[in-house]
Amino acid sequence: MIFSSLLLFVVLAACDTTPEGRMQERLDRFLQLLPETQRQEFEQAAFDELVIAIDSLVAEDSVFTEKWKALKKSEGIVLFTTTDVVNYYAENFKNKQTSD
Numbered sequence: 001m002i003f004s005s006l007l008l009f010v011v012l013a014a015c016d017t018t019p020e021g022r023m024q025e026r027l028d029r030f031l032q033l034l035p036e037t038q039r040q041e042f043e044q045a046a047f048d049e050l051v052i053a054i055d056s057l058v059a060e061d062s063v064f065t066e067k068w069k070a071l072k073k074s075e076g077i078v079l080f081t082t083t084d085v086v087n088y089y090a091e092n093f094k095n096k097q098t099s100d
Contacts, residue, residue, distance in 0.1 A: 027094065029074075037053070038053050038057075054086070058082070
């Protein structure tokens, strides 16, 4: 019993459970889904181009589409348009990085 409690403590201590850490993980999950060119567009705030590129990927790439849907579901933003999703990450995650 003591061993399992200690093991649980070690596992939890290894996780970044700060609000900033969780926000960074969520932003990273979004960015890792995007191809490099689209990541750069996000970082450069070229959101109109990014939306067009994501919409093209959704229309042409079934693997990307499934990952895109899973990401939206995990964030509770299933009904968001692509523009809404990009704005969601820009306003709630990217802008938090630059203001810290």
